[in-house]
Amino acid sequence: MAADPIGDPHDLAAALTAAQAGDEAAFRTIYRAQQPALLRYLTVLVGADAEDVASDAWLRIARDMRTFRGDWDGFRGWAATVARHRAMDHRRRARRRLVVAGPVEVLAADLAAAHDPAGEVLDAIDTAAAIAFIGSLPRDQAEAVMLRAVVGLDAETAGKVLGKRAGAVRTAAYRGLRTLSRRLDQYDGIPGRGSGRATTGMGMAALKEVK
């Protein structure tokens, strides 16, 4: 996936094997490959607590990965499952609801910020804005979109993570994308956003530069 700084599944499959045999450098490779996607996925589940929950999940992954059986894709699914369970524990303990700001407003504010060309910190803002936007969906849709588009799982593996059938995941992701698309169209029409569509286009161009 794009969030994967290494990217070559063969290298990562080899790293997985090596890490399971105790190779710490290989474990670090795996961490760097998976942590960003897991962190972003967790953000839609637990918001600002995602880093803590991710740390928690990695302790578990580090401890149990030796007994994991499966390939690299399976491992990514398992890691997402561990992260999700930790997130659900966290939500239950905290008994708090993720506060979701108005999606369009959040995105608009961040897009406005993204127009400022200064500084690399804008990369983080753009990614954060996009995740917040996805996170504004109903949770099942947000999770389906994140697991598939960001964590990079196929529908079957995402279904395992979520305890759903692949078809249900596909439907949830589809609904999510449709809603996101509709909201983006609505954003075009918001008065006071510069020249409407043109402004949105600029904002998205800024988002795309992060790719």
Add this chain to the structure above:
Amino acid sequence: MSIHQNRPIDHEDAEQILRGDPAARAGRSRLDGVLAAAAAPAGAWETAGEDAAAAAFAAAHLASPPQRRRTSMLKSGVAKILTVKVAAACLAIGGAGVALAAGTGVLPSPLPKPPAQHSVDPSPSAHPRPSGRPSRHPGLPAELLKLCQRYAADPDGARLGDLGRPEFGKLVEGAGGKDRDRVDHFCADVLESDPSGTPGDYPDDPDGFDGSDGFDGADSSDGPDGHDGLDGHDGPDGHDDPDGAS
């Protein structure tokens, strides 16, 4: 701006977009922008926890050998010796338990308090994590703890079947018999005496993910939060000994 920009997304579009199909993405430039930004390369802050995770990994690896990969374990002489010790300790506890049960008429505690009356002195390693830290010794307690966690994880109806499965043989042996109540009590004691208290660990069981019966069955019935009831007795943090990570 693509002419497709405002056409509602259908199922097939969604699949193509999620798979990153360039043509499908090109027709949805704004949505593509959002998804691309969400999956953008990592910022350094996102991997700030690498050293802590690596330390946890190193600690876990030093702590004990894998318990389910016996083929590699058995290649080492040390592992063989440990296996013998495990079996001996298991028999000792089983024997003590049976003796206790015979003497008192109650079910045996698998983890007897300092055993003045026992002829067999369970080695210190027979007490799981007596100090409140994870055992650093690969041996009976960790294995039984794990087995109990797996056993407790299974739905009620499946437990009787578990007792007949070879991988639970040590558990049956430790509990003193292939008896549902015995094993239930035994595991209740084991799990209770484990300060990290993680009977809920099993949903993350690495073996569960690819297994045919996986963890899915455990939580598929009650919706997104469905596993809640299953790992509800997790310790405060739901993981073992953060100190051990460093």
